[in-house]
Amino acid sequence: MSDKNMQIWEKVEKTETRFTKKAKVNGQDITSLSGTAMVMKATELFGPVGIGWGWKIIDERFDEGHEIYIGEGDKRACIGREIGHTLKIALWFIQDGQRGEIEQYGCTRYQYKTSYGMTTDGEAPKKSLTDAIKKALSMLGFSADVFLGLFDDQTYVDQLKEEEALAMAEDKDAEMLRQKQERVDWLASAVETIGKAVTLHELKLLNVKYVREATRRNEPAFIARITRAFEERKAALEPSKENAA
Template sequence: MKDNLKLWDAVQQTDPKYTKKVTGKSFNGTSPNPMYLVKKATEHLGPMGEGWGCESICTETETIGDTILYSEQVLLWYMKGEKRCEISQWSSIKLAYMTKGENGYLLIDEEARKKCRTNAMSKCLSLLGFCADIWLKYYESDDYVKLMQKEHERVDVAQENATKFRELTQNLETKCGAVAEEEKLVICQWILDDRELEIGDMKINPALTVQIKEKLAEEFKKGVKPKSMLKSALEWSNGNSTKES
C-alpha cells in the first residue's frame, strides 16, 4: 500500500516564528511566511526550477465599480522521481481601488501581481500539506502553538549542533589527518554537550569548557592524535576539577 501521506506528514508542521496574524480582512487567522514555504519546498522537493516550480496559466483583469480586480491561475509542478506532477489554483487581489473617506483617491498596488502569484503558489503548496496545521485550524489552540515553539526550538538547537559538529570534524581532519568516526563522535559530543559527560572514570565539568577547549587547541598544535589528545585533555580537566573542588 502506498504511503500517500508521507510528504504531508513531513511538511505539515509550521514553525511559529515564521507566521503572522491576519486581521482586518474578510477572515482572521494565521498566515505562513512565503519564503518559509519556499524553503520547506526546497528542502523536500529540491531547488526551485529543478525539483519544483510555478508557472502562470492565465490572468484576468475585471472592473467592479471603482475597483480593478486582478486574478491569476498558477500551475505548481513538482517532480516525483521521473514523473512531473501538477496542481493549479486561482488567486485574486485588488490592483487598484478608491480609498474610503471624503478625500478618497485611486490607490494602485504596484506589488499586486507579485502578491497574487505568491498567494496562488502558497495555496498550491497547502494542498500538498505544507503548513497544513494552520489550515486545519490547529493554530487556533494556544497550547498547540506553544508545543510547536518548543519543538522547533529543539530542532534549531539540533541543527546548530550539527553545524558545529561538521566544523569540528573538518577541523579534526585538517589538524590530525584521517579520524575514525567513533573518535569524531566522542570528541565532538564532549565539546558540544552542555551536560556533564562521563568517559570511563573521568568526568568533564561544564564550568571548565573554555579551558578544555584551550587545552584541546594546544594538543592540536602538538599534532597529538585524537585518542591521545582526548585522554590528555580529559585527564587535565579532571585534575583541574578536583583542584577546584
C-alpha cells in the first residue's frame, strides 16, 4: 500500500487521551470520544468547517421501535413505542486539491422507557449529527486507535500518556528522566514487597500480580528481576531439606 493512500490516516489515527472517557452503553464498556475534539483535529488537517471540509444532511427521520408495556396480566397496558432518531449526512473534504465525500449515519434514542418511566431526549437530533460526523471521520482514520480497540489495552493508553506528557513538557530531558525514575521506583517497590511475603501462598499471588503488570508495561527486564526476587524469597520460605528430615 502506498504512503499516499495512508497519508491522512497516519496523521490522525492517534487519539489524545484527555479527549476520551470510559462509558457504559447497553451494558458494554466502551471508550467515548469527544466529538468536538474530532472536529478540531479535522480542522487542523483540512481547514475551517465550510471551507476545507463540512457536511450536508441528506436524510432525517424518526423510527418507531417496539411497544412499551407496564403492568402484568390483566393490568398490562401499552404506553407507547420506543422512537429512535436517524440522520444521514454526506461529509466532504478537500485534500491535495481534490474533493472527497463520505456518507454515514448517526442514530440516537429519542423516546424510550427508563427506570423512572417514559422520557424524551430533546437533543437527539444534535447527538445523531455528532454521531454521524464522528463515524464519517473514522472512515478516514480519525481516532482509529479507539475504533480498532487499542484503548482496551492499558499498556497502549499508558504509552500514549507518556508520549503526551513528553510532547507537552517544557524540559523534555527532565520529563524523560521522570518517567524513567517512575519505572525504576515501581520495580523497586515490587521487589521489596515480594521480599516481605510471609507465606508461599502470598508470595505466589504477588509474583503473578507483578509479572502481569510488568508484562503490561512491556518491561522484559523487570520480569526477570521480579522472577529472581520470587525465587530468592521462595527459597527463604521453604523448609530446607535438612530441617524437613
